[in-house]
Amino acid sequence: MCAEKETGSKKGEHLSTNDSSLSSKKALPVRSSGSGFWVSSHSSPTEKMRVCENKAKPELKWHEMPPSKSNDDSSGEKPQDADYNLPSLSDEIETLIMARVPRSEYWKFSFVNKRFLGLLKTGEVYKIRRQIGFKEPSVFMFADGETNWCAFDQHFMHRRKLPVIPSDDIIFEYCDKESFSAGTNLFVLGQELAGAVIWRYELATNKWLKNPSMISPRCLFASATCGTFAYVAGGLDLSGGHKVSNSAEKYNAESDSWESLPPMNKKRRNCSGCYMDNKFYVIGGQDDVQKDLSCGECFDEKTKEWSLIPDMLKDIPVSTAQSPPLVAVANNELYTVDASSNELKVYLKASNSWRKIGPAVPVRADARRGWGVAFKSLGNELLVIGSTSADGARRASIYTCCPDPALETLQWREIKCGTQLNPFIRNCAVMIA
Known part of the structure; x- marks a missing residue:
C-alpha cells in the first residue's frame, strides 16, 4: 500500500524512496533566527515523497500454511494484535544514548518529552558528555556586516544564527570585541557607555546574559580555553587609564567566577594565547612603549609561576601594524x-x-x-x-x-x-x- 505525503512540490510529482539522490538531500525545519534550531547547510528544496508501506508477509511453504478460518469460526475468538512485551530502557541508559548524539540534532529531543527538554535546558546532558569524555567542537563566528553570531558544527554541515546580543548601547555595536569560550559558554567582551562589558551566550538556554566583569577589565588581551576554564592575560587595562597590563586571570564556568593569577614577566597587548602541555602560553604583542615583543611566556598551574621564553617568535616577522x-x-x-x-x-x-x-x-x-x-x-x-x-x-x-x-x-x-x-x-x- 502506498501513501503520498505533500511536502511542498506541485501535485502529481513523486519521488521514489529508492532514489539514490535522497541520501544527499536534507530538509530540516527552519525557524526564525534566534530559535536555537540547527539548519542543514546543504538542504535542498522540499519535494513530494511517496512513502510505501510493505505489508507483505514472509512466504511460507504449502505444508506450513496454517488452516484457514471462516468468518463464522465456531471458537468465537476474534483476531487480536500481537502483544510484544519489549523491555523499556531506563532513564539512565536513555540519557547516556542522548549524550552521544551529535549536538546539532538536540533540537529534536525537545519535542520528545519533558524529561529530555529538561536535560537540555538545565545543561545536565552537557555535564554527562564531559563525564563520559564525549565532546565535539563547534565554531562560532561573527563576520563583518552581520548582526548575529553564527554557529557551525565541526563539519560545517549544520548552522544556526544565535540571537542578537541584547545590548542597546551603540558603543558596543561599533567597538572592537574579544571572544573566547569556556565549557558551554561563549563570551564576547566589548565596551558600553558605562564601561567594559561581558556578554555570555549559554548553549543550553540559547540566550545571552550579562556576565560578571573581570577583576581587571581589559581589551586587546590574550586568551585560551581548557575545558570549563578560560585564561586571559595582558591587554589594555580599561580600569586604569588604558595602560598596558601584565595581569592575568582565570575564569571558572562551574562557579561563574574570576580568579587572579600571578602577573606575567612582561607587559603586553595585542598578544595571542593558547593552551599546550597543560600550560597557558602568551605569545608576542607590544609592550608599554609600543615595542614589538618576540618573546613568549607560559603559566604553569602546578607551580603557579610564569616562565619567560626568549625569542620565541625570532623566526616570525612581527610588526605593530x-x-x-x-x-x-x-x-x-x-x-x-x-x-x-x-x-x-x-x-x-x-x-x-x-x-x-x-x-x-x-x-x-x-x-x-x-x-x-x-x-x-x-x-x-x-x-x-x-x-x-x-x-x-x-x-x-x-x-x-x-x-x-x-x-x-x-x-x-x-x-x-x-x-x-x-x-x-x-x-x-x-x-x-
Missing part, C-alpha cells in the same frame, strides 16, 4: 600562520624555533597583515577562514587540514558549507562540548 600572532594547537603541537608570507609553521619545542610546512595556506592572511582571518584548532585539525584573494573575495572560504610535524607537506581541504559569509571575520571561537 600586524594582527596578534595567528596561533593554534593541534595534537598538543603549536602552529602559526605567518601573516607576511601565508606560510604554515610548526613550533619546535626542543630548539625554540619554527619550521615551515608547505604548501602555503590557501587563505590570504597577508592581504590585511593577518586581520580578518580566523585560525583555530578544530579538535585534531587546523581551521582557517578568510579571503582567498588579495583584493577580497565576495565570500569567506573555509579550509581544514590534519597537521603532522614530521611531514614536509600537508593537504588543505576546502569545506563547502553552503553559507555565504563576509570574507572579513571579526571574531571566531571554538567551543568543545
Whole structure:
C-alpha cells in the first residue's frame, strides 16, 4: 500500500524512496533566527515523497500454511494484535544514548518529552558528555556586516544564527570585541557607555546574559580555553587609564567566577594565547612603549609561576601594524600562520624555533597583515577562514587540514558549507562540548 505525503512540490510529482539522490538531500525545519534550531547547510528544496508501506508477509511453504478460518469460526475468538512485551530502557541508559548524539540534532529531543527538554535546558546532558569524555567542537563566528553570531558544527554541515546580543548601547555595536569560550559558554567582551562589558551566550538556554566583569577589565588581551576554564592575560587595562597590563586571570564556568593569577614577566597587548602541555602560553604583542615583543611566556598551574621564553617568535616577522600572532594547537603541537608570507609553521619545542610546512595556506592572511582571518584548532585539525584573494573575495572560504610535524607537506581541504559569509571575520571561537 502506498501513501503520498505533500511536502511542498506541485501535485502529481513523486519521488521514489529508492532514489539514490535522497541520501544527499536534507530538509530540516527552519525557524526564525534566534530559535536555537540547527539548519542543514546543504538542504535542498522540499519535494513530494511517496512513502510505501510493505505489508507483505514472509512466504511460507504449502505444508506450513496454517488452516484457514471462516468468518463464522465456531471458537468465537476474534483476531487480536500481537502483544510484544519489549523491555523499556531506563532513564539512565536513555540519557547516556542522548549524550552521544551529535549536538546539532538536540533540537529534536525537545519535542520528545519533558524529561529530555529538561536535560537540555538545565545543561545536565552537557555535564554527562564531559563525564563520559564525549565532546565535539563547534565554531562560532561573527563576520563583518552581520548582526548575529553564527554557529557551525565541526563539519560545517549544520548552522544556526544565535540571537542578537541584547545590548542597546551603540558603543558596543561599533567597538572592537574579544571572544573566547569556556565549557558551554561563549563570551564576547566589548565596551558600553558605562564601561567594559561581558556578554555570555549559554548553549543550553540559547540566550545571552550579562556576565560578571573581570577583576581587571581589559581589551586587546590574550586568551585560551581548557575545558570549563578560560585564561586571559595582558591587554589594555580599561580600569586604569588604558595602560598596558601584565595581569592575568582565570575564569571558572562551574562557579561563574574570576580568579587572579600571578602577573606575567612582561607587559603586553595585542598578544595571542593558547593552551599546550597543560600550560597557558602568551605569545608576542607590544609592550608599554609600543615595542614589538618576540618573546613568549607560559603559566604553569602546578607551580603557579610564569616562565619567560626568549625569542620565541625570532623566526616570525612581527610588526605593530600586524594582527596578534595567528596561533593554534593541534595534537598538543603549536602552529602559526605567518601573516607576511601565508606560510604554515610548526613550533619546535626542543630548539625554540619554527619550521615551515608547505604548501602555503590557501587563505590570504597577508592581504590585511593577518586581520580578518580566523585560525583555530578544530579538535585534531587546523581551521582557517578568510579571503582567498588579495583584493577580497565576495565570500569567506573555509579550509581544514590534519597537521603532522614530521611531514614536509600537508593537504588543505576546502569545506563547502553552503553559507555565504563576509570574507572579513571579526571574531571566531571554538567551543568543545
